Amino acid sequence: MDIQTQQTGKATVVAISGKIDAMTAPTLESSISALIKEGCVCMVLDFGGVDYISSAGLRVILASAKSLKSKAGTLLLANVSGPVKEVFDISGFGSVFTIYDSVDAAVAAG
Amino acid sequence: MDTVRSILNLPATLDNLPHALAFAENGAEAAGVMPKKMIGLALAMEEAFVNICTHAYKGGSGQVELACVTGSDPFPRSFVLEITDSGPEFDLLSIPEPDTSLGIEEREIGGLGVHFIRHFTDHADWRRENGKNILRLILNLDAGGSQAKAT
Numbered sequence: 001m002d003i004q005t006q007q008t009g010k011a012t013v014v015a016i017s018g019k020i021d022a023m024t025a026p027t028l029e030s031s032i033s034a035l036i037k038e039g040c041v042c043m044v045l046d047f048g049g050v051d052y053i054s055s056a057g058l059r060v061i062l063a064s065a066k067s068l069k070s071k072a073g074t075l076l077l078a079n080v081s082g083p084v085k086e087v088f089d090i091s092g093f094g095s096v097f098t099i100y101d102s103v104d105a106a107v108a109a110g
Numbered sequence: 111m112d113t114v115r116s117i118l119n120l121p122a123t124l125d126n127l128p129h130a131l132a133f134a135e136n137g138a139e140a141a142g143v144m145p146k147k148m149i150g151l152a153l154a155m156e157e158a159f160v161n162i163c164t165h166a167y168k169g170g171s172g173q174v175e176l177a178c179v180t181g182s183d184p185f186p187r188s189f190v191l192e193i194t195d196s197g198p199e200f201d202l203l204s205i206p207e208p209d210t211s212l213g214i215e216e217r218e219i220g221g222l223g224v225h226f227i228r229h230f231t232d233h234a235d236w237r238r239e240n241g242k243n244i245l246r247l248i249l250n251l252d253a254g255g256s257q258a259k260a261t
Contacts, residue, residue: 052152087153091222
């Protein structure tokens with residue numbers, strides 16, 4: 001798994017690629033926690049490069065969303081497709097989060 | 111039909127997850143599991159494997175045995191992945207289904223793993239035998255078949 005972060009306007013875009021599984025999820029969690037600690041309140045997670053996510057990854061997304069919400073911030077998701085979308089759908093995440101077709105659309109909504 | 115069984119024993123630690131996944135995927139591929147079912151197998155297997163690593167051997171270490179089986183009764187036209195641990199008696203499949211309709215605030219992730227196991231396999235079952243937990247994840251080899259569920 002690779003993580004790249006970029007500031008776009010007031011949003012911090014976190015582009016993830018590879019597999020988010022029980023092995024890699026802790027790395028994603030610490031990266032996101034660090035960004036929130038640094039003051040990020042509007043975060044866009046770009047799933048365009050993610051081909052696999054297990055419940056360990058969903059846990060990190062949910063915890064991040066709760067953490068941001070407690071700071072009056074927001075978590076936006078972009079480019080969720082293929083197997084990742086199926087996992088989101090069966091977990092009910094598709095209705096918990098608004099998913100945007102592109103990073104630009106998510107940034108504009110944030 | 112002849113029964114083919116290949117077995118891998120490895121320590122129940124998270125860093126063995128990629129090794130375990132590769133073994134299961136190779137076995138499934140050799141058995142003829144359709145490519146579109148592979149991700150589901152990986153997800154179901156990860157949940158079961160991680161559960162053993164996290165809970166089966168509290169305060170100690172232990173082994174996981176993986177067995178890829180084809181051509182066995184009562185699922186001769188299925189790929190069966192058996193996941194065995196020697197921890198205390200525990201049926202992962204006894205965990206109730208999560209409420210996937212709740213919002214962010216109310217949402218807990220517990221139970222999602224077993225939800226994945228049920229969703230991504232054609233059949234899953236558990237038994238306790240000789241002091242071991244044996245979880246079977248079963249994928250049908252016939253396209254769209256529901257043979258495992260029917261038996």
